[in-house]
């Protein structure tokens with residue numbers, strides 16, 4: 469992950485949640501983690517009346533930072549079992565720009581408080597809401613009894629076992645040392661692997677429990693290309709069917725965009741030589757992918773199946 473944005477949801481100038489998130493930034497200084505002071509993006513309490521004269525400039529600026537980032541680390545204070553009104557207000561403003569302001573990017577939630585719960589109660593609530601805002605929740609961590617468990621002279625968590633816990637959460641946020649990729653990049657990588665003939669690479673981008681629809685959403689005999697494939701095991705059959713049927717002469721992607729709900733849509737054109745007939749099968753195509761955990765969970769590919777029949781020397785019977 470390249471650019472990570474980190475902040476605390478507190479407007480307390482001496483915020484303990486800010487201290488916690490900054491300690492993580494210092495601990496992982498090799499990563500590009502940008503701390504932003506949310507107080508600088510403070511806005512009036514949300515009201516439709518204010519919104520009708522425009523979204524406040526500071527919220528638009530914050531949204532722009534969100535757009536440019538690839539992941540979020542948030543340390544959130546708890547007020548009466550809920551997130552602070554300060555953070556909630558900023559969330560409300562962002563949500564009127566777009567409900568899914570985390571835009572399919574990973575989110576790590578932290579909290580601390582002087583009490584024994586470490587503000588865990590409200591973190592569970594936030595964790596449930598992160599997907600509603602388009603975030604991919606990667607983990608939560610709460611540090612209890614801040615004053616006893618945090619050394620403000622070194623700005624670090626005192627207990628080794630607590631440091632291990634937060635480290636584990638950070639590693640799963642970052643993707644165990646591998647770069648967490650945006651959904652769009654996952655599909656771009658799929659095409660790159662496909663175009664370079666790296667079938668192993670293509671296969672690894674399918675989720676172990678993927679669902680593939682090749683043109684027709686119906687069951688198929690093993691060697692038939694069009695139909696349903698389930699699991700990565702059958703995805704292998706899908707690729708084998710393509711290789712057995714065609715020699716790809718050209719494959720282009722002209723459109724690729726990320727839609728709501730972890731969906732990536734793309735379209736393009738290809739030219740396959742049909743091995744059995746020696747004829748060219750030229751077609752436009754449209755692909756719809758649902759991405760989960762950096763892999764393609766659901767895959768739908770549509771092409772001109774009538775042109776395939778023609779190129780395969782199979783007569784089309786007019787109804």
Ligand SMILES: Cc1cc2nc3c(=O)[nH]c(=O)nc-3n(C[C@H](O)[C@H](O)[C@H](O)COP(=O)(O)O)c2cc1C
Nearest residue numbers: 478480483484485545546547548549581582583587
């Ligand atoms: C109005 C109010 C309500 C609070 N409610 C809780 C609470 O529900 N749970 C908790 O653990 N701490 C609660 N606290 C204590 C906060 O954890 C403490 O003020 C902490 O410093 C807030 O984090 P911050 O310094 O990052 O803003 C509350 C504090 C205030 C002022």
